[in-house]
Amino acid sequence: MLLDVLQGAEAGSFIIFRDSASCPGRRLLKSYVHAALKREEEVHVLEFEASEEELPTGLDVHCAQRLHIHGGFADPLGWIKRSSFTVHQFTSRSISTLISSQPQSKSALLVIDSLSWLVRHLDPVVICKRLQEIRRGGAVKTIIGLLHADLHQISVVGSVCHLASTVISVEPRTNGQWVLAKTTKRTKSGKVLQEEELFSIQENLTVTVHSKVSHTTQTQPETDSVEADPAANLTFNLHLSEMEREAKEKVALPFVFSQEKKSALLNAGQGAGRILYEPDANDDFDQEDPDEDLDV
Template identity: 55%
Template sequence: HLFSLLLTLLKTADLNCVYSPSDTSSYSGRDLLKYCINCALKREEDVHVLGFEVPEQELRSELDSNNKHLFHFHNAYSDPLGWRKQSSFTVEQFSAENITRLVRETKHAKASVLVIDSLSWIERHHNPVAICQQLHKLKKGGAIRTICCLLHMDLHQQGIVESICHLANTVITVTAVNNALYAEAKTTHRKKSGKVMQEEEFFTVMENLSLSIEKRPSQSGHAQVHSDAKVDPASNLTFNLRLSEVEREAKEKVALPFVFSQEKKSALLKKGQGSGRIIYEPDANDDFDEEDPDDDLDI
């Protein structure tokens, strides 16, 4: 499954990409965002969070306790616009240069994971074109290994959402299912070759930030059991696509029109007494000049 594969890659692989969980008012993507943060901490990677929407304590809760020292929260929640000078990061400071400086000030020199919670806050105060340009610079700069942005899709025009999603290598759109026991994840992943993979799966994030991938849930909220038996696509057709043994033997005995027997090949290739040849004798009207055989051409 594509969603399962991508989340496994977030646990183990070295992705150099922009990864965007997108949600709506019916279901929040922050639990999935926290799951991604926790996976990065378990890999012992530095995680830098630009926090605009929730305080640090809310994001820190339930994270891996062994590696919480790798979690760096740049507080934009207390004073996002910088009016009271109480935030370590403001929305006006959103640029590739400022974010790169924040990342490189940490003790670890290796590339880090950048989490933006959320990009919708920044979009309200910056031109969408400028946001895409800065994200592209961060993606190519080298200090950031993975960028993970939360985006509230129903707060923006469709064109803005599509522009930001086009920049991302992976977009996971989450929506509620039934009574929110499960959520539907629509995953779009673009490979380096340009091939685009899409898939829909169902998941739930547990209280300990573990992830449960489910089959398609029923109306009652319980996961349906899908049979692994293969469906025969030719079972309900009005005509027969298969041959019986008798029909197969009869088919194999039919001589194809373009296949020659050995006797016919020998007869055609044998050079007999009546083999023909072409003899050309020029007449006086041919006007053939041996010194200039192309004299009659207009060159």
């Protein structure tokens, strides 16, 4: 899967190379840039961690005209006005202006070296929002970012990597000869593909995969899955059998009169009991003074 990613990504993708101090991933990032230039793609690099002379070293001189480096290494925060691009200029409008200033016929590849500079000096929420705006802007075909995972909190790294369609984590091996690449790719259908490979990078920046450690395919959980029955392991029975249900339906509920009882009460005969009341003198009631008996 690592070679498939290096050979070209689909439009609108966002790829993160995740590394650490024990296993830097800049050389793998440079191999991707080399492969993109070989495919005659326009590559724009936001360079914050290396000089403008370091990245082109080892690349084909015939491809150098398609490589556009926007240097922020000398002055990444713009304090002394020596850089052509600063951290605070990382917006969708600024990126579109940089890319449109170069004559080209198709969308470009945007390389951020590195995302850690942005994460350390901007709010992670702002970075995620601007990355989404750049992806939807149309001027950029693919975004490639190098992220130093050991410089940030786990939650911040997870939030940024959640936006990526592909995350390639590089880790050292005990023998020191090869490097382990853990690739996680999210497809448009919702599947998550994961693969671990041992690779090495040649002098000409060509990546060679030596062996595959593991390969797994995961899918999103189905939404119509059957829910567990909460009454399955109880020591008593909450369900009724057919015979018990029929007996329950035949029982008359309290305070519910049947039709026969209603007819008997509504059509009382001559022998039915009646209450007769004859007022006496003490029950004299004055309509004009209802409170006469209260002696007030």
